[in-house]
Amino acid sequence: MVFDKTGTLTEGRPVLTEAVPNGMSADELVRLAAAVQQGSEHPLARAVVEAAKAKGIAIPPAGQVTALPGRGVAAMVDGRALKLGSSRLLQETGIDPGPLAADAGALEQKGNTVSWLMADDGTQRLLGLLAFGDRVKPAAARAVSRLHALGVKTVLLTGDNKGSAAAVGSTLGIDQVIAEVLPSDKADKVNSLKREGQVVAMVGDGINDAPALAAADVGFAMATGTDVAMHAAGVTLMRGEPALVPDAIDISRRTYSKIRQNLFWAFIYNLVGIPLAAFGLLNPVIAGAAMAFSSVSVITNALLLRRWKAAE
Template identity: 45%
Template sequence: MVGATVNAGGRLVVRATRVGSDTQLAQMAQLVENAQTGKAEVQRLADRVSGVFVPIVLAIAVITLGAWLGAGFPVAAAFTAAVAVLVIACPCALGLATPTALLVGTGRGAQMGVLIKGPEVLESTRKVDTVVLDKTGTVTTGKMTLVDVITAAGTERADLLRLAGALENASEHPIAQAIATAATEELGTLPTPEDFANVEGKGVQGVVDGHAVVVGRQSLLADWSQHLSPELVQAKEAAEAQGKTVVAAGWDGQVRGVLVVADTVKPTSAQAISQMRQMGLTPVLLTGDNEAVARQIAAEVGIDTVIAEVMPKDKVDVIVRLQSEGKTVAMIGDGVNDAPALAQADLGLAMGTGTDVAIEASDITLVRGDLRSAVDAIRLSRRTLSTIKTNLFWAFAYNVAAIPVAALGMLNPMLAGAAMAFSSVFVVGNSLRLRGFKSTASAH
């Protein structure tokens, strides 16, 4: 069923795979609600200060009352001065400083497709200096297509596509799906593999039509004592020099050919990387792909530091190593194998177009697949945190500065009430300025 389809007659069966709180919309709403009701570290600091500030104000009010009475002033005048102190020092603006900024900031983020999971995330964005990016599906579209099939001597193209495609059809990896899709389009229905197994970070293996088939990295085939011929090695190196990915396939003890797939860089990735650099962030490309392909993609988008041929389980180790070097690391990814690294990073950003486990492990979800959303997320988080700090400074400074004026009797309670209300209005107005935050994506 497609949007705007009208069922003019007949029977329509609809299966709801997710309902209620399990739907994406409900989860998005829950993320925004959690962010708006939680407390940032700066708010917890304000709470501790308030715990000291309020008793001090009460003490000043008592001292003011006693001083005026001791100086021989009428009781009414003494009480007026003491009440003015209490009114002007009322920390209403202090209570509004953080919630209003969070409410407006996270709401504006949701409008732009940036879902911040909690207010504590704001603190992380301020400190981040290194951004680690997954390649496939993050910097690139992740939509691989088969661009070439190179067979070994004595092997038919159709046989290579059929056996390799059948095995890859059982895998969810983007490269595997590109091969399987191309094989299906060219040959039709593919056989069903038996004893299928995924070799983490290397490829897949199984039995197809009675043949023990292995498809994946050159190292995986080498584990099976299957080695590429000089002609296939030359073809592989030529393809990788152009930034393409090469998958080897073999069965019955021999390498039967290589399949070349290519991924394209997202149109906005280079611009996003440039914006990150302007913010003082150092981008790092982290991928399990081979070095040549990774450097080709990195050069295209403007990334200098490349960490390639990393096994999925080793991505966390890379994040830990960067953190041990004193860097505050943000990780951007979209796949299942990115989830541990997203959780380990000081700030995890998951593409909303990616897997649920990656989204769950992250601190910020980018609903759109546009990498510029990551820039928006960091900019908005920093702006929101800055607004909170401005609000808190105003709330404290305004009250503290006005207390001596009230204690000296230069401010009656009515004026003190109006002045106190003005501080709250300022805090709310300052927070509402976040509604005018502009997305870099929409600006272009």
């Protein structure tokens, strides 16, 4: 089972994962950062504002909000000139991040994006860093462990960098992680797994997953994803929920075993009934009853599948 990462195993949108303050409380750092960014539609800005609201922090108004293209944003909050932005902005201001550089390195290693909040009130100084990550879906780890219980090997196939791919892979206990794959190469990776003699299924949500979904023996598309992915895949999961993948395999296996059971019974009835009838040993009334009973028993057996329930 080959999984896409972003939007399939993860939420697909950034959330504030950590706030590391420098000389203030973490809540104060989030309060100031949210104030600077409250008017912005940028995904990272929305993540800060959402985090502040979730913590019940009152966001103060900001004045003189200025975008620093490709770097961040500057604003006046509580009478202080603040700047919030990327590592590039930090470098340009010439502020030494000191011990926070190690925190930033470790967070980036885990696949986070880091923003820096700086104050410029006479002297320039660093107020802290904010780390953003794409959170793993709550049921993703359970989905992976259930697949392992079903005897299915799991692979993570992503265009994202090795650090964040490895972090998600180890959080979820995925068997194999293939990172930094160009969108056009995803299908090639699926094909190479097939050439190793494996039956390959692919789960994805994006346009970039469509060729791989089509190349796999079975493609699973998330209904929360793109239409192209749903067209390319054989199975559409009606919720963006990775746990539906083991459910789909489970119901497929049970359906297949039902088909085999029913074929067995259909053949047994005929194998016994036809020779008996041919040699005149079977009363037509009993033969007619047996014919009807075989249909009833096969359909009843099939209807037992209605008792199937998705695992919690």
